[in-house]
Amino acid sequence: MALGKDYATQECSIARALEVVGERWTLLVVRDALYGVRRYNDFLVHLGIPRAVLAARLQALTAAGVLEKRRYQESPPRDEYVVTERGRELWPALRALGAWGRGIPGTAPMREFRHVTCGSPLGVVGECTGCGGLVPLEEVEMLPGEGLDPDPADPVSRALLEPRRLLQPVVTEPV
Amino acid sequence: MALGKDYATQECSIARALEVVGERWTLLVVRDALYGVRRYNDFLVHLGIPRAVLAARLQALTAAGVLEKRRYQESPPRDEYVVTERGRELWPALRALGAWGRGIPGTAPMREFRHVTCGSPLGVVGECTGCGGLVPLEEVEMLPGEGLDPDPADPVSRALLEPRRLLQPVVTEPV
DNA sequence: CACGGTAGGTTCGGTCACTGAACCAAGAAG
DNA sequence: CTTCTTGGTTCAGTGACCGAACCTACCGTG
Structure with missing residues (x-):
């Protein structure tokens, strides 16, 4: 800005x-x-x-x-x-923005987030809806949602199609 | 943007x-x-x-x-x-951003937020640290923090110096 | 050693959004 | 009839963003 x-x-x-x-x-x-x-x-x-x-x-x-x-x-x-x-402390803000963005009409959810140790989905601010507390980023699993392009052009998007943990380094395998 | x-x-x-x-x-x-x-x-x-x-x-x-x-x-x-x-659903995102902004070095907290029915301060995403749940906006009390100018020029800032609830309409009393 | 490829930038002209100041309009107040 | 308040619009200037081109190390290959 x-x-x-x-x-x-x-x-x-x-x-x-x-x-x-x-x-x-x-x-x-x-x-x-x-x-x-x-x-x-x-x-x-x-x-x-x-x-x-x-x-x-x-x-x-x-x-x-x-x-x-x-x-x-x-x-x-x-x-x-x-x-x-x-930087990690920005996760709640990003998560809240993302949760709000999902409410915009005419769109399908892009990604789902789950607490990997208990399997429950995350709430609007990154808290676990199952065990209640804030989830450490390493325990957040990201899964592709239905709105996501199943065959994206760039290798990073392709790598992010796999279920994976947050912070886990992206490895772009050569084409 | x-x-x-x-x-x-x-x-x-x-x-x-x-x-x-x-x-x-x-x-x-x-x-x-x-x-x-x-x-x-x-x-x-x-x-x-x-x-x-x-x-x-x-x-x-x-x-x-x-x-x-x-x-x-x-x-x-x-x-x-x-x-x-x-619009109210943006509160968690704004609250999370504000909580993050407080961590920027060299600044004093500008405002405090409390759950008015139990008196506990709000967590980073607007949840009550006392009773645990997400607090309805009407029950959030906003108080001036130490970083705030005690005698601002514009009437809106002056009105916001008083402890008050979120969403409560601002009335700018004539000077 | 020439050649091409990769990673990580910098430079540059064009466009577009933001900025501040001026102007406009409908009604109320004096 | 003039001025004030509220809620805007218009306009020229500036600065940020845009895409494309270029640059610099370094590596691998022939």
């Missing part, structure tokens, strides 16, 4: 959160990071975001402490972006 | 939610509406938003079913914007 000037005058935690994650694409980048996407190229093909914007968002999120840039191989040097604890 | 083209290709409830509430200012308008702000002029002075943008957002939110335009006096004809049930 390029907020700075205006939102800064808002005396509100919501406005300050939006200063960090309120710009276009930013929350979708965080969503993908929580789904296990880590590499520049994977974000790129999965989101369909302009390269310059992606670079700016990754840098801003890293500066905000939501992502962490980490060298995963030396030769050739390659970095990946991993969500930090601070 | 003016999403349309790009986000439409995203197969994700979060992306679809952001199509509706992801543009600049939109979530802050909804926040104000949940706080009890209803009139064009009150949104204007409280948010410091350009008039054209406010008009566009109010119209878009009304079209999306988040707000409802309602005639509150006939002569002269005056309308107010009231949150619908669909």
Whole structure:
């Protein structure tokens, strides 16, 4: 959103959160990071975001402490972006937004989320409807819903078709 | 964000939610509406938003079913914007974002939220830490926090300094 | 060593949304 | 008849976003 000037005058935690994650694409980048996407190229093909914007968002999120840039191989040097604890704390907000988005008319649910240790579906804010408490991200299982394209073009979407845990790194198998 | 083209290709409830509430200012308008702000002029002075943008957002939110335009006096004809049930369902998402925003370093908490019938503070997603369940918006009491300017310029901010329930209409007493 | 491929960017011109200020209109108040 | 209030619309300027092209290491192959 390029907020700075205006939102800064808002005396509100919501406005300050939006200063960090309120710009276009930013929350979708965080969503993908929580789904296990880590590499520049994977974000790129999965989101369909302009390269310059992606670079700016990754840098801003890293500066905000939501992502962490980490060298995963030396030769050739390659970095990946991993969500930090601070980034994981955005899960309830993303989950609530997603739950709200499901209520938009004329659409089928895209993904289902389950507490893997007890099998119950998640509530609107990521709590377990079975055992009641907030579910650690590692115990959240993501399953494809009926609204999802069964044969997507990009390899990241294909990898995300499998039932999988949150945060589990996406591996894009070569075509 | 003016999403349309790009986000439409995203197969994700979060992306679809952001199509509706992801543009600049939109979530802050909804926040104000949940706080009890209803009139064009009150949104204007409280948010410091350009008039054209406010008009566009109010119209878009009304079209999306988040707000409802309602005639509150006939002569002269005056309308107010009231949150619908669909709009109230955004509260968990806003609450989660606000809770996350409180964790941004270098800031004091702006507002506190309490379950008025039992006095316990609200958790990160609007649940009651005392009695456990999700709290109906009418039972949420909002109190000023230490980070809040004790003598703000605009009448809406002054009205929101008082402890008050969510959704309770803001009355801007004449100066 | 030339050549092509991959990962991760930067640069650049065009477009579109946001911004602030000015203007407009219907009624009420004086 | 003039001014004030409420709720807007119009308009020029600016800045963010867009897609495409280009750049830089490095690797693998012949």
